Amino acid sequence: MEAAAAAAAAAAAAAGGGCGSGPPPLLLSEGEQQCYSELFARCAGAAGGGPGSGPPEAARVAPGTATAAAGPVADLFRASQLPAETLHQITELCGAKRVGYFGATQFYIALKLIAAAQSGLPVRIESIKCELPLPRFMMSKNDGEIRFGNPAELHGTKVQIPYLTTEKNSFKRMDDEDKQQETQSPTMSPLASPPSSPPHYQRVPLSHGYSKLRSSAEQMHPAPYEARQPLVQPEGSSSGGPGTKPLRHQASLIRSFSVERELQDNSSYPDEPWRITEEQREYYVNQFRSLQPDPSSFISGSVAKNFFTKSKLSIPELSYIWELSDADCDGALTLPEFCAAFHLIVARKNGYPLPEGLPPTLQPEYLQAAFPKPKWDCQLFDSYSESLPANQQPRDLNRMETSVKDMADLPVPTQDVTSDDKQALKSTINEALSKDVSEDPATSKDSNSLKARPRSRSYSSTSIEEAMKRGEDPPTPPPRPQKTHSRASSLDLNKVFQPSVPATKSGLLPPPPALPPRPCPSQSEQVSEAELLPQLSRAPSQAAESSPAKKDVPYSQPPSKPIRRKFRPENQATENQEPSTAASGPASAATMKPHPTVQKQSSKQKKAIQTAIRKNKEANAVLARLNSELQQQLKEVHQERIALENQLEQLRPVTVL
Amino acid sequence: MAVCIAVIAKENYPLYIRSTPTENELKFHYMVHTSLDMVDEKISAMGKALVDQRELYLGLLYPTEDYKVYGYVTNSKVKFVMVVDSSNTALRDNEIRSMFRKLHNSYTDVMCNPFYNPGDRIQSRAFDNMVTSMMIQVC
Numbered sequence: 001m002e003a004a005a006a007a008a009a010a011a012a013a014a015a016g017g018g019c020g021s022g023p024p025p026l027l028l029s030e031g032e033q034q035c036y037s038e039l040f041a042r043c044a045g046a047a048g049g050g051p052g053s054g055p056p057e058a059a060r061v062a063p064g065t066a067t068a069a070a071g072p073v074a075d076l077f078r079a080s081q082l083p084a085e086t087l088h089q090i091t092e093l094c095g096a097k098r099v100g101y102f103g104a105t106q107f108y109i110a111l112k113l114i115a116a117a118q119s120g121l122p123v124r125i126e127s128i129k130c131e132l133p134l135p136r137f138m139m140s141k142n143d144g145e146i147r148f149g150n151p152a153e154l155h156g157t158k159v160q161i162p163y164l165t166t167e168k169n170s171f172k173r174m175d176d177e178d179k180q181q182e183t184q185s186p187t188m189s190p191l192a193s194p195p196s197s198p199p200h201y202q203r204v205p206l207s208h209g210y211s212k213l214r215s216s217a218e219q220m221h222p223a224p225y226e227a228r229q230p231l232v233q234p235e236g237s238s239s240g241g242p243g244t245k246p247l248r249h250q251a252s253l254i255r256s257f258s259v260e261r262e263l264q265d266n267s268s269y270p271d272e273p274w275r276i277t278e279e280q281r282e283y284y285v286n287q288f289r290s291l292q293p294d295p296s297s298f299i300s301g302s303v304a305k306n307f308f309t310k311s312k313l314s315i316p317e318l319s320y321i322w323e324l325s326d327a328d329c330d331g332a333l334t335l336p337e338f339c340a341a342f343h344l345i346v347a348r349k350n351g352y353p354l355p356e357g358l359p360p361t362l363q364p365e366y367l368q369a370a371f372p373k374p375k376w377d378c379q380l381f382d383s384y385s386e387s388l389p390a391n392q393q394p395r396d397l398n399r400m401e402t403s404v405k406d407m408a409d410l411p412v413p414t415q416d417v418t419s420d421d422k423q424a425l426k427s428t429i430n431e432a433l434s435k436d437v438s439e440d441p442a443t444s445k446d447s448n449s450l451k452a453r454p455r456s457r458s459y460s461s462t463s464i465e466e467a468m469k470r471g472e473d474p475p476t477p478p479p480r481p482q483k484t485h486s487r488a489s490s491l492d493l494n495k496v497f498q499p500s501v502p503a504t505k506s507g508l509l510p511p512p513p514a515l516p517p518r519p520c521p522s523q524s525e526q527v528s529e530a531e532l533l534p535q536l537s538r539a540p541s542q543a544a545e546s547s548p549a550k551k552d553v554p555y556s557q558p559p560s561k562p563i564r565r566k567f568r569p570e571n572q573a574t575e576n577q578e579p580s581t582a583a584s585g586p587a588s589a590a591t592m593k594p595h596p597t598v599q600k601q602s603s604k605q606k607k608a609i610q611t612a613i614r615k616n617k618e619a620n621a622v623l624a625r626l627n628s629e630l631q632q633q634l635k636e637v638h639q640e641r642i643a644l645e646n647q648l649e650q651l652r653p654v655t656v657l
Numbered sequence: 658m659a660v661c662i663a664v665i666a667k668e669n670y671p672l673y674i675r676s677t678p679t680e681n682e683l684k685f686h687y688m689v690h691t692s693l694d695m696v697d698e699k700i701s702a703m704g705k706a707l708v709d710q711r712e713l714y715l716g717l718l719y720p721t722e723d724y725k726v727y728g729y730v731t732n733s734k735v736k737f738v739m740v741v742d743s744s745n746t747a748l749r750d751n752e753i754r755s756m757f758r759k760l761h762n763s764y765t766d767v768m769c770n771p772f773y774n775p776g777d778r779i780q781s782r783a784f785d786n787m788v789t790s791m792m793i794q795v796c
Binding site: 301302304305308315316318319320322323326329330331356648651652653 | 668670765766769770771772773774775776780781782783
């Protein structure tokens with residue numbers, strides 16, 4: 001004990017005298033010195049793994065040469081029951097991070113800080129200058145006995161050594177990751193009171209890792225340990241703890257490890273705080289839907305800006321988050337980009353420093369592939385876990401296609417697109433089940449290329465759509481001009497007239513005045529047709545005759561021929577109309593002579609002209625309506641533009657000249 | 658390659674200015690400021706409405722004994738000014754052009770960020786990284 005005390009005094013002196021730029025001199029009371037040296041010895045002894053009990057270890061506690069291993073130290077710190085973030089701060093402050101190991105000075109300072117934290121003081125260097133009670137470590141009975149002045153019990157620690165060494169390795173790994181995260185940003189915002197439920201959920205991973213390791217450590221030790229499971233369960237429900245890799249390692253050692261079920265969908269990514277869990281994903285997607293009903297399209301920059309500004313983060317931070325999450329830099333967020341941005345915001349609000357680059361788990365491709373699209377997909381694809389990526393890609397491709405179509409031909413109303421989307425999805429759901437996984441690269445390439453394409457398009461299309469949507473209610477999109485153009489080109493008129501062409505063609509054809517239809521050269525044809533027509537007139541169906549009759553009409557033949565044919569078919573038609581129209585008696589048919597046929601011709605012409613006039617009027621009306629609609633839209637866009645210009649003027653800083 | 662890169666707004670105040678040797682920064686600032694005159698001269702000289710890549714790049718603005726100053730103007734009259742070391746004789750025009758193109762692309766990405774108000778100082782980390790990569794290349 002004297003050796004220990006001496007060593008402790010020496011260590012304290014060293015702490016007091018040494019490293020001027022390091023932590024300030026540490027004054028330990030007698031009790032503290034004893035306790036600290038004991039703990040340090042234990043940690044160092046466990047690290048050494050060598051035989052021997054207290055005094056040899058204490059002898060090794062020469063200032064600066066002995067280091068306490070991270071494993072037992074971490075164990076000890078966790079047993080202090082301080083939150084993980086506090087422990088991080090303590091390790092940072094005591095200088096162990098800087099030097100990379102827990103030397104005596106660092107360890108003692110850390111212990112003092114733990115005591116300070118436990119008494120409720122803030123974790124600062126200043127707080128350890130005053131008198132503090134001993135730090136309390138809520139360990140199991142074994143450790144407790146050791147702590148309370150029974151150095152002979154150090155033998156017990158040797159039993160723990162093999163387990164602890166594995167844990168040490170795991171903790172080192174985790175520690176490195178955590179250290180990595182922390183060194184990335186020097187300022188770690190102090191944790192305020194726990195925020196609302198989704199962010200609170202996010203807080204779990206880091207402490208979850210600690211608690212997981214703790215629970216695993218306790219599982220490894222046999223019976224005397226108190227059950228820590230109740231502590232573990234309320235803290236975390238789903239995956240996402242930082243220590244999944246070490247956990248897998250330990251889970252292989254321990255069979256009855258209840259937390260094992262949480263490891264099911266973890267891959268080997270070390271940055272667990274950046275992993276989006278299922279619950280979070282649902283929440284993000286719902287938020288996305290509240291901003292933009294179509295999950296496959298974008299959220300424009302201004303909408304997203306308003307939304308994210310509500311999170312009360314500072315503008316530079318939001319700007320940086322946007323920079324990280326908008327992978328294709330198009331000023332709009334797709335669903336995975338939005339989820340990544342939201343996740344980063346949530347993490348930031350919980351005090352996690354923002355990463356330097358987008359973590360791999362937040363990359364858009366990863367997010368698209370890893371998680372199924374919400375609602376109907378979840379229900380249908382729960383059991384098809386391995387075919388998820390395959391389904392994802394074709395569905396994404398489909399969505400991309402429909403969204404691209406939406407962007408490209410603006411006339412399609414969004415509602416139709418979403419309903420088409422759903423129908424397309426339902427159809428693809430049926431067929432995608434049998435889709436080959438090897439199609440993934442092709443489809444992912446396609447979806448990527450498709451996604452890359454809207455980069456230039458999203459500016460104009462989103463702004464136009466916004467302008468459009470502003471004019472009307474979102475559920476009922478404005479009736480956009482479908483096929484007709486604003487320019488009344490002759491093509492359109494032709495298109496308009498197409499349906500009426502067959503009807504009016506006969507009228508449009510300028511019928512020459514009533515020539516006696518007896519041309520000579522074409523007689524043979526006419527004769528044949530004349531023969532044909534009488535033969536056909538015997539045929540029961542009128543349609544068969546009227547079709548050849550009509551067919552003859554469009555033929556570009558000498559005018560006499562049409563007349564001839566008209567004469568004939570009219571004759572035949574009128575004759576054939578007899579059986580169909582019983583009202584017109586045969587007498588009327590009989591009275592149909594060339595003279596009345598000519599009159600009929602003119603009347604027919606008149607009718608044709610009238611129908612043509614009517615059609616023209618209709619087309620006019622349609623075009624006029626179209627024109628007014630477009631004028632309206634133009635007006636709206638103008639107003640938009642004026643408003644934006646005003647905004648720009650207001651925002652522009654005062655120019656100094 | 659470049660020892661100093663500056664982004665100047667339309668109203669001729671700097672949106673972003675960064676130089677490699679952190680000493681003598683003031684000298685670079687001054688140089689950039691004086692080169693703005695040259696930029697304005699070149700802009701007013703080409704009065705045609707048609708602007709293409711070639712005319713966005715203004716070329717060598719001003720050679721001094723130690724440094725050369727290159728200029729580039731965007732369609733919205735945002736100017737990029739680059740100061741390079743004269744001892745870098747291997748630096749060809751094409752390389753300068755490509756550097757300006759990269760700058761322009763990064764600037765566009767900064768603009769895409771809805772949280773960026775045009776006229777603010779550029780604080781984007783991605784932009785910073787890109788500029789650093791351009792400046793460090795020489796070493």
